[in-house]
Amino acid sequence: KAGVTQTPRYLIKTRGQQVTLSCSPISGHRSVSWYQQTPGQGLQFLFEYFSETQRNKGNFPGRFSGRQFSNSRSEMNVSTLELGDSALYLCASSLDRGRDTEAFFGQGTRLTVV
Amino acid sequence: AQSVTQLDSHVSVSEGTPVLLRCNYSSSYSPSLFWYVQHPNKGLQLLLKYTSAATLVKGINGFEAEFKKSETSFHLTKPSAHMSDAAEYFCVVSVFNNDMRFGAGTRLTVKP
Numbered sequence: 001k002a003g004v005t006q007t008p009r010y011l012i013k014t015r016g017q018q019v020t021l022s023c024s025p026i027s028g029h030r031s032v033s034w035y036q037q038t039p040g041q042g043l044q045f046l047f048e049y050f051s052e053t054q055r056n057k058g059n060f061p062g063r064f065s066g067r068q069f070s071n072s073r074s075e076m077n078v079s080t081l082e083l084g085d086s087a088l089y090l091c092a093s094s095l096d097r098g099r100d101t102e103a104f105f106g107q108g109t110r111l112t113v114v
Numbered sequence: 115a116q117s118v119t120q121l122d123s124h125v126s127v128s129e130g131t132p133v134l135l136r137c138n139y140s141s142s143y144s145p146s147l148f149w150y151v152q153h154p155n156k157g158l159q160l161l162l163k164y165t166s167a168a169t170l171v172k173g174i175n176g177f178e179a180e181f182k183k184s185e186t187s188f189h190l191t192k193p194s195a196h197m198s199d200a201a202e203y204f205c206v207v208s209v210f211n212n213d214m215r216f217g218a219g220t221r222l223t224v225k226p
Contacts (some may be wrong), residue, residue, distance in 0.1 A: 004157070033214070035216075042216060042217075042218045042219060043204065043216035043219075044216075045213060045214065045215070045216075048213070056213050090157060090158065092158075092214075102148075102160050102163060103160075103214065104160075105150075105157035105158040105159070106157050107155075107156055107157040108157055
């Protein structure tokens with residue numbers, strides 16, 4: 001069974017640009033969550049999608065957005081990139097949205113903003 | 115609101131000695147608790163989870179954790195460290211809607 005796939009693995013962008021990251025969940029998983037990982041702030045929850053609907057959102061500015069398609073694949077977009085957006089972005093998928101449901105993580109997309 | 119505090123940012127042990135990574139949680143509701151491990155340049159892998167069944171939870175690679183409600187703790191232990199255990203470990207609390215709150219992480223170093 002294929003795991004969670006995130007593309008691209010590495011990305012370098014210039015301040016002010018926008019970027020789109022992609023996440024393909026494990027087959028059959030309908031919930032996809034996104035996290036930002038930085039040395040200073042650690043792992044922070046961005047948002048969660050379930051059946052194409054954003055059901056939960058972390059404390060990030062509106063420049064961070066996402067969507068989920070009917071096949072459960074998800075994308076997140078960051079507009080007007082800032083240097084502080086440099087981070088490892090992790091995607092996690094799970095079967096449902098229960099509190100004790102295991103989340104499976106992808107290897108992440110490392111975004112560098114210069 | 116729920117949160118976790120990992121009491122040590124860095125733990126160093128010698129190979130073959132016990133490992134103890136400490137985690138305290140705060141939650142208004144009955145929580146689910148997880149430990150994840152992250153090796154360099156890798157995603158996170160689930161070690162074990164507590165979901166209100168047994169308070170002593172056994173995970174992969176010889177790790178286990180004990181849920182202590184009176185102490186609001188969920189410490190991770192392993193009897194004997196292996197070089198391959200060197201990684202970053204995250205304690206996680208989840209209440210609902212897959213809103214997982216991560217601790218700051220504990221970096222485990224294993225000396226030969």
